[in-house]
Amino acid sequence: MVGAENLSRKEQVIRTASELFKQKGYSATSMRDLAQALGIEAASLYSHIKSKEEILQALCFEMAKRFQRSLREVEGADISYSERLRRGITGHIHVMAKELTASAVFMNEHRHLSQPYLRDFLLMRINYINRFKKIIEGGIKAGEFKAVDTKLAVMTLFSSLNWMPHWYDPSGIIDPSELGNQLAGMLIEGLKTK
Amino acid sequence: MVGAENLSRKEQVIRTASELFKQKGYSATSMRDLAQALGIEAASLYSHIKSKEEILQALCFEMAKRFQRSLREVEGADISYSERLRRGITGHIHVMAKELTASAVFMNEHRHLSQPYLRDFLLMRINYINRFKKIIEGGIKAGEFKAVDTKLAVMTLFSSLNWMPHWYDPSGIIDPSELGNQLAGMLIEGLKTK
């Protein structure tokens, strides 16, 4: 099956690229670096991908889709805003934990997308953030949350989620659900003892 | 005064570089980009700086020093852990707000430092984070904070501080002190109404 072989090899290229992009950044990673990591010549990469940027596009949009899908499942549910926030956070962390490297690239390297991809990406991201913001605003209107600055609240949450690929070790003692519960707990209940 | 003129021109180069590094990233910013932004030829940059990386070094270590100094002022104070955390956060935000662009570069581009600068930088960063962590641990031991996962707590705080240069508008309605108080309040008291 030629098709399946090509697909799997292409994915192998994308995964290896993802690791290099995370480590060194997109711009500082050359196609020769990538080829060397795969044990082939740089020119051979172009049998599997059209361009360097195509790899970044594949990574960024695949992750964006996964994060969007995860959040959508929570929005319809008939539950409290605290619970909705908790599930949104846990869902995000699950997606992230399954693709830690791609998540880091998604977060830090998307600015190297060219137009119109960059614009599309940023629209998806602002949409994602706004949906979390709506949950927080809903909680405030319902009297469940304090009247905090919603931009600060959502940015604090989003920052925390974004930075996790840099320090979270999924093989450690704390699993994604537990991490999500603890983050949600901390943001909702605060650090202070009652 | 030749000395003063050189210094001021060098700082102008560093500031312009800082803006480009923030926008496009260190690797994707060429010396020709920088020269063009300053209205001179690329070769002329080397009258003011020794190398591209020297600019990054100057930026990163200057900001690191400022953040360290800001935190040091809080650690000696004889105040509650909540208050210590609050002042640590507010201090960080003040430093950041005064040099928003350099703060963004400090955060996102330090990985392009070569050795031994990279190692020194990372040691300073881990030291900075650990000092915030100590405040949180102190608060837990004193019964002032809940027994949360301190790594998650400090990373959430640190992420939030790091991401601020990307969204905070210091010319907006919320000033640095107010932003610090709100972030500290949110982390300490939580979103939930009591």
Next chain:
DNA sequence: CCTACCGATCGGTAGG
């Protein structure tokens, strides 16, 4: 997947 190669651009230097 390789050899052979392209034009463009990179950070930086010499010498004024």
Next chain:
DNA sequence: CCTACCGATCGGTAGG
């Protein structure tokens, strides 16, 4: 601060 340039490396193509 400029002109003139350097060797190295970049992403990518032709042709097998």
